[in-house]
Amino acid sequence: MRMRLLPASVAALLCVAGLAVSGCRNLPPSKPSSQWTPQEARGAQVFQRDCARCHYPTTTAGLHGPGLQALTKLQSMPSGAPPTDERITATILRGHGTMPGTQMSDDQLADLLAYLHTL
Numbered sequence: 768m769r770m771r772l773l774p775a776s777v778a779a780l781l782c783v784a785g786l787a788v789s790g791c792r793n794l795p796p797s798k799p800s801s802q803w804t805p806q807e808a809r810g811a812q813v814f815q816r817d818c819a820r821c822h823y824p825t826t827t828a829g830l831h832g833p834g835l836q837a838l839t840k841l842q843s844m845p846s847g848a849p850p851t852d853e854r855i856t857a858t859i860l861r862g863h864g865t866m867p868g869t870q871m872s873d874d875q876l877a878d879l880l881a882y883l884h885t886l
Contacts, residue, residue, distance in 0.1 A: 794837035797825045798885035810882025813875050821866070824886055832866055839884045852880055 803811065814824060821831040828834045844850050856876060862868035871879070 794827065795840055797836060803885060804881070806878050806881045807885050808882075809875075810878035810880070810885075813871065813879045814882055817869050817871065818879075835883065835886050838886055855880065855883065 798807070800808075800811070814822075818824075818835075823830050823834040823836075825836050826834040827836050838844075838855070839850055839852075841850055844854075848854055858866070859876065859879070860868050860870070
Protein backbone atom coordinates (compact mmCIF):
# COMPACT_ATOMS: atom_id res chain seq x y z
CA MET A 768 0.00 0.00 0.00
CA ARG A 769 1.43 3.39 -0.96
CA MET A 770 1.13 6.38 1.34
CA ARG A 771 0.40 9.68 -0.26
CA LEU A 772 2.38 12.62 1.04
CA LEU A 773 0.55 15.80 1.92
CA PRO A 774 1.35 18.84 -0.18
CA ALA A 775 3.50 21.33 1.75
CA SER A 776 0.67 23.87 1.88
CA VAL A 777 -1.70 21.34 3.50
CA ALA A 778 0.97 20.20 5.97
CA ALA A 779 1.69 23.82 6.91
CA LEU A 780 -1.99 24.52 7.46
CA LEU A 781 -2.30 21.46 9.69
CA CYS A 782 0.73 22.61 11.69
CA VAL A 783 -0.83 26.03 12.21
CA ALA A 784 -4.06 24.32 13.23
CA GLY A 785 -2.10 22.43 15.88
CA LEU A 786 -2.56 18.99 14.42
CA ALA A 787 0.27 16.51 14.77
CA VAL A 788 1.99 16.11 11.42
CA SER A 789 5.47 14.78 11.02
CA GLY A 790 7.90 17.66 10.71
CA CYS A 791 5.76 20.33 12.43
CA ARG A 792 7.78 22.76 14.48
CA ASN A 793 6.76 23.41 18.05
CA LEU A 794 5.35 26.86 18.62
CA PRO A 795 7.20 29.14 21.01
CA PRO A 796 5.95 28.95 24.60
CA SER A 797 3.82 31.68 26.08
CA LYS A 798 5.43 34.22 28.38
CA PRO A 799 4.96 33.13 32.02
CA SER A 800 2.39 35.21 33.89
CA SER A 801 5.02 35.97 36.55
CA GLN A 802 6.87 38.00 33.87
CA TRP A 803 3.89 39.97 32.56
CA THR A 804 3.96 43.75 32.60
CA PRO A 805 1.01 45.53 34.26
CA GLN A 806 -0.44 46.17 30.78
CA GLU A 807 -0.17 42.48 29.82
CA ALA A 808 -1.84 41.50 33.12
CA ARG A 809 -4.73 43.90 32.41
CA GLY A 810 -4.95 42.41 28.91
CA ALA A 811 -5.22 38.93 30.42
CA GLN A 812 -8.22 40.15 32.41
CA VAL A 813 -9.81 41.54 29.24
CA PHE A 814 -9.13 38.21 27.52
CA GLN A 815 -10.75 36.24 30.36
CA ARG A 816 -13.79 38.51 30.31
CA ASP A 817 -14.32 38.81 26.54
CA CYS A 818 -12.44 36.04 24.73
CA ALA A 819 -11.87 32.96 26.90
CA ARG A 820 -15.34 31.52 26.39
CA CYS A 821 -14.39 30.88 22.74
CA HIS A 822 -10.56 30.80 22.57
CA TYR A 823 -7.88 28.90 24.45
CA PRO A 824 -4.89 31.18 25.04
CA THR A 825 -2.00 28.71 25.34
CA THR A 826 -2.79 26.04 22.80
CA THR A 827 -3.73 25.93 19.14
CA ALA A 828 -6.59 23.55 19.92
CA GLY A 829 -9.95 25.03 19.10
CA LEU A 830 -12.79 25.68 21.50
CA HIS A 831 -15.55 27.58 19.67
CA GLY A 832 -12.85 29.56 17.86
CA PRO A 833 -9.20 28.74 17.21
CA GLY A 834 -6.64 28.47 19.98
CA LEU A 835 -4.42 31.55 20.05
CA GLN A 836 -1.01 30.27 21.15
CA ALA A 837 1.72 32.13 19.24
CA LEU A 838 -0.91 34.07 17.25
CA THR A 839 1.34 37.11 16.86
CA LYS A 840 4.42 35.00 16.12
CA LEU A 841 3.03 33.16 13.08
CA GLN A 842 4.06 34.23 9.59
CA SER A 843 0.47 34.04 8.44
CA MET A 844 -2.99 33.17 9.67
CA PRO A 845 -5.07 30.47 7.95
CA SER A 846 -6.35 33.22 5.63
CA GLY A 847 -2.77 33.73 4.44
CA ALA A 848 -2.58 37.26 5.84
CA PRO A 849 0.09 38.13 8.41
CA PRO A 850 -1.25 38.56 11.97
CA THR A 851 -0.54 42.28 12.33
CA ASP A 852 -1.94 44.31 15.21
CA GLU A 853 -4.16 46.10 12.68
CA ARG A 854 -5.69 42.85 11.38
CA ILE A 855 -6.12 41.45 14.89
CA THR A 856 -7.75 44.72 16.00
CA ALA A 857 -10.13 44.67 13.04
CA THR A 858 -11.12 41.07 13.81
CA ILE A 859 -11.72 41.87 17.48
CA LEU A 860 -13.78 44.99 16.80
CA ARG A 861 -15.70 43.88 13.67
CA GLY A 862 -15.74 40.12 14.13
CA HIS A 863 -15.04 37.50 11.49
CA GLY A 864 -17.12 34.53 10.36
CA THR A 865 -19.07 33.34 13.39
CA MET A 866 -17.06 35.54 15.78
CA PRO A 867 -19.05 38.62 16.76
CA GLY A 868 -17.38 42.00 17.05
CA THR A 869 -16.50 43.10 20.57
CA GLN A 870 -16.75 46.67 21.77
CA MET A 871 -13.96 47.86 24.05
CA SER A 872 -12.15 51.05 24.89
CA ASP A 873 -8.85 51.97 23.26
CA ASP A 874 -7.07 51.21 26.55
CA GLN A 875 -8.71 47.78 26.84
CA LEU A 876 -7.79 47.01 23.24
CA ALA A 877 -4.16 48.08 23.78
CA ASP A 878 -4.00 45.92 26.92
CA LEU A 879 -5.50 42.93 25.09
CA LEU A 880 -3.04 43.28 22.20
CA ALA A 881 -0.15 43.44 24.69
CA TYR A 882 -1.44 40.20 26.26
CA LEU A 883 -1.88 38.49 22.88
CA HIS A 884 1.80 39.19 22.19
CA THR A 885 2.68 37.13 25.30
CA LEU A 886 0.97 34.02 23.93
